[in-house]
Amino acid sequence: MKISHIVSIFAVCLVSPVTQVQGQVVTYTNFIRQVQLPENPPFTTEIAVNVDPVGNMDSKWAVNETGARFELHTVSSDLTDSILLDSRNVGSFYPVAEITIVTQDPDSFVPRTRVDIPFEVVVELEGLAEIAAGSDAAAHVRFYHHAQAYGPGGSNEDIDPDNATLVSQELKGFEGTETVVYTPSPLLAESGSISKSRGEERFSIYSLEYYKAPVARLASATVQIWPEADGTISGISKNGAVIEFTTPPITLAANDLYPGSKVQAQVYKGVKRDGVVGTVIPGSGFTGSDTKAWDFLETIEKWDSVISENGTWTMELITITPFDVVRLDYVTFDVDRTISVRGNVTTIE
Amino acid sequence: MRNGVVFRDVITDEELVERNRKAALEKQNRKFIPAEGEDATKVNKVKSLLERSDVISFNGYTTLVPKRSIIHIPDGYQQRINNHKKGSKLVGWLEFLRLNRGWVSTVELTFAQAKGEEEIPPNLKESFQTGGNLVVAVFQAGPITVAPPKSEASEPSETETP
Numbered sequence: 460m461k462i463s464h465i466v467s468i469f470a471v472c473l474v475s476p477v478t479q480v481q482g483q484v485v486t487y488t489n490f491i492r493q494v495q496l497p498e499n500p501p502f503t504t505e506i507a508v509n510v511d512p513v514g515n516m517d518s519k520w521a522v523n524e525t526g527a528r529f530e531l532h533t534v535s536s537d538l539t540d541s542i543l544l545d546s547r548n549v550g551s552f553y554p555v556a557e558i559t560i561v562t563q564d565p566d567s568f569v570p571r572t573r574v575d576i577p578f579e580v581v582v583e584l585e586g587l588a589e590i591a592a593g594s595d596a597a598a599h600v601r602f603y604h605h606a607q608a609y610g611p612g613g614s615n616e617d618i619d620p621d622n623a624t625l626v627s628q629e630l631k632g633f634e635g636t637e638t639v640v641y642t643p644s645p646l647l648a649e650s651g652s653i654s655k656s657r658g659e660e661r662f663s664i665y666s667l668e669y670y671k672a673p674v675a676r677l678a679s680a681t682v683q684i685w686p687e688a689d690g691t692i693s694g695i696s697k698n699g700a701v702i703e704f705t706t707p708p709i710t711l712a713a714n715d716l717y718p719g720s721k722v723q724a725q726v727y728k729g730v731k732r733d734g735v736v737g738t739v740i741p742g743s744g745f746t747g748s749d750t751k752a753w754d755f756l757e758t759i760e761k762w763d764s765v766i767s768e769n770g771t772w773t774m775e776l777i778t779i780t781p782f783d784v785v786r787l788d789y790v791t792f793d794v795d796r797t798i799s800v801r802g803n804v805t806t807i808e
Numbered sequence: 809m810r811n812g813v814v815f816r817d818v819i820t821d822e823e824l825v826e827r828n829r830k831a832a833l834e835k836q837n838r839k840f841i842p843a844e845g846e847d848a849t850k851v852n853k854v855k856s857l858l859e860r861s862d863v864i865s866f867n868g869y870t871t872l873v874p875k876r877s878i879i880h881i882p883d884g885y886q887q888r889i890n891n892h893k894k895g896s897k898l899v900g901w902l903e904f905l906r907l908n909r910g911w912v913s914t915v916e917l918t919f920a921q922a923k924g925e926e927e928i929p930p931n932l933k934e935s936f937q938t939g940g941n942l943v944v945a946v947f948q949a950g951p952i953t954v955a956p957p958k959s960e961a962s963e964p965s966e967t968e969t970p
Contacts, residue, residue, distance in 0.1 A: 488898040490857060490872060493950075495923075502955035504923050505860065505874040509902045509950055532857040534872065536898045541858045575819050577831065599841070603849055621850065630841040639838065642831045653828075654821050665848040674848050687819055734810040783814035 487533045489544070496526040496550065497673045526550020526672050548666070548675035554586040556600060556664040556677035564781045566719055571683035573717055574643050574656040576782055578682055582637045582664070590669075599632040600677060601665045606644040608658035614751035615659060615683065623661060631664070643684040654687040655715065657752065685752045686715040690776045690787030692724065694758075700792040706766065710758045711743055711776055713787055719749040720780040722787075726765050731773045731789050738765045740774070769794050863890045864904065864912070864942070870896040871904035873944060873951035880936050880943035885911065888942070901951055913941040917954065922947055924955035 495504035508529075530546045560570040561579040572578045584600065591598040605623035609615065624646055631637070647658035663679040666672065690713035695702075713722050723744040727737035740762045747753035766772060775789040809815055861872040866888050881889060905912055915936055920926040922945065936943040945954045 483894070486898070488900070490900070492857065492860075492874070499955075501876070502924065502953070504919075504953055504955065506947055506950045506952040507873055507877075507901050509900065528854075530854060530857075534857060534898060536896070537894060538858060538863065538870070538892050538898070541856045543854050543857075546854055575824055575827065601843055601848060603847065605849065621853075623849075625847050625849075628843045628845075628847070630843045632841070640831070640835070642828045645828070652821055654819055654824050663849055674852060676849070687824075689818055734815040736810060779813075783816060784810045786815070786817050 483537070485540075486536045487540075487542075488536065490532045490534060492530045492532065494528045494530065496528060496548070496675070526553050526675065528675065546676060548677055550672055552590050552669050552672040553666055553675060553677060554584055554590065554600060556585075557583040558662050558664060558678045558680040559583075560662070560680045560682045562682060566781055569683060570680065571685060571718065572643070573685050573780065573782060574647075574654060574687055577640050577642045580639050580641055580662050580680075582631065582639075582662075584631060584633060584635065584637075584664075586634075587632060588634055599630040599667060601628060601667060602631050603628050603661075603663045603665065605661040605663070606646040606658060607661070608647045608649065608656075610657075611649060613657065618659075620661070626660075647684050649686070656684050657686050657715075659683050685717050688716045688720075688752075688778050688785060688787060689714050690722070690755075690778070692774060692776050692788045692790050695774070695790050695792055697790050700790070702766075702792060702794045703796060706761065706763050708758055708760045709762070709774075711755065713755040713776065713778065715752045716747055716755060716778055717780045718751055718753070719746070720778050721746045722755050722776070722778045724759075724774060724776050726762075726772055726774045728768075728770060728772055730771060730791055731775070733786075734784075735773075735775075737773075737775065740765055766794055769796055863892050864888060864944075865892050865896055866908055866911070868893075868896050869904055869907055870898050871901050872898075873901060874953045876953040876955070877945050877951040878942065879915070879945045879954055880939075880941075882940055882942060885942050902949070911941055913939065913943050914946045914949075914951075915943055916949075917945050917947055917952065919947060922952045922954050924957050927957050928954075 491508040493506050493508050526548055527550065528546055528548045531544045532541055533544055534541045559581040561581060562570050562572040563576055564571055570578070582602070587598055587600070604626040606626050607618055607620065607623035609617055626644055626646065641660070643656055644660055645653055647656035649655040649657055659681050661679065661681045664677045666675050666677055668674050690711070692709060692711060694707050694709035711724055716722055721744065724740040725737035726740060727735045740759060741764065742759050743757060745755055745757070747755065771791060771793050773789055773791045776787045778785050778787060857872065860875055862875050862878055864871055864873060864878070870892050878889065905914070913936065915932065917928065918926065921928050944951050946952060
């Protein structure tokens with residue numbers, strides 16, 4: 460069977476990141492290549508595809524059973540860095556596969572979640588039945604699940620994806636869509652603490668070797684896993700402090716805050732209660748890195764203005780994330796600013 | 809809840825382990841076909857684009873083309889190949905060609921010629937080898953690698969640039 464068909468390629472305009480290396484501005488430019496399969500180094504046929512930042516065009520040649528690979532690369536202007544952003548293998552004996560990772564974080568371009576929030580992996584397969592022709596190889600694809608920790612304080616920039624650990628592999632042979640819910644892998648735990656997991660999980664689909672079509676990556680998707688934050692309020696005793704004069708300086712410290720989340724300290728009248736919207740202590744609100752977990756440390760000297768009357772008060776250090784509001788620490792204290800005058804009246808004859 | 813959003817304290821390792829254990833129990837009935845064997849993600853890696861490209865630079869602009877797509881380099885233009893200058897702007901092929909028409913030419917090949925299945929006609933070869941321009945082989949306007957004729961394809965030809 461020889462079926463030739465034309466594929467349409469689509470290039471997505473990515474915002475070219477700009478970085479500075481030793482004071483020099485480095486920009487990135489995208490390139491698309493079409494590679495004839497099977498490869499035949501050093502004579503592999505390869506063509507630079509000219510396509511607008513957003514647009515589509517036909518394949519340069521009819522893609523037959525051996526297939527072709529379309530690659531989207533981005534290259535730094537100083538030619539020191541080249542990143543493969545995406546690749547797709549197409550051919551008469553390659554099924555169409557897609558992996559989509561769905562998280563509860565709507566704000567991120569890159570799929571990401573927190574260690575306590577599960578995520579969905581949606582796999583779509585199409586065309587396996589048509590090309591199977593009684594072959595086990597063509598009737599299935601191989602599905603891989605890899606995990607890789609970023610290390611203490613690390614991010615995706617600190618790893619070599621080639622060093623990821625294979626968590627599992629399985630064969631998939633359905634037509635249509637399958638959705639599986641995953642909880643973040645314990646392989647990402649930092650120093651044995653699962654709540655401090657920090658890393659990424661990658662899901663990939665590869666074809667099985669069949670006829671003239673070599674094993675090829677059909678789809679891949681990655682989700683970032685970020686740790687649970689922790690924090691402390693210091694400067695006020697947690698054992699029944701009483702503030703009689705001015706408020707004491709307090710230090711707010713938080714670690715591993717979720718990317719793009721907000722941290723703040725708030726006070727409200729009364730003992731600790733869940734879900735209270737209090738008065739934010741001026742100078743305590745901060746939004747950190749949008750691309751990795753971040754830490755926060757701030758000392759606030761004066762916060763008298765938020766204490767309006769005597770009584771029992773609670774201060775909370777909270778973080779506001781796309782998923783929830785988390786109380787990192789709290790302290791309950793009494794305020795007693797009554798002026799007492801003790802004296803007596805005497806007369807002298 | 810806080811303004812309709814979940815409000816909670818920091819989760820502990822023990823709570824998280826218990827939560828994951830329950831989730832694993834719910835998933836244990838999922839049917840799947842386990843697989844064994846070589847991890848395909850570790851082999852057949854796509855090589856860096858820079859390793860597979862030649863660099864053409866001139867007058868503050870640089871572009872990348874597939875290796876073996878530059879099929880003629882006049883003596884005076886060797887310094888413009890694989891000699892990227894800091895600060896040059898990296899652009900796509902069409903933009904670079906538009907800016908450098910004066911010294912860069914293209915020759916449109918058939919797919920079979922590029923793959924070495926058909927020979928490039930001698931008069932076509934002669935025309936670009938005697939001209940004074942740098943010549944890039946293209947297929948439908950895109951620079952394409954040129955393999956030597958099948959009979960000679962045992963090793964890289966001398967036209968391959970470093």
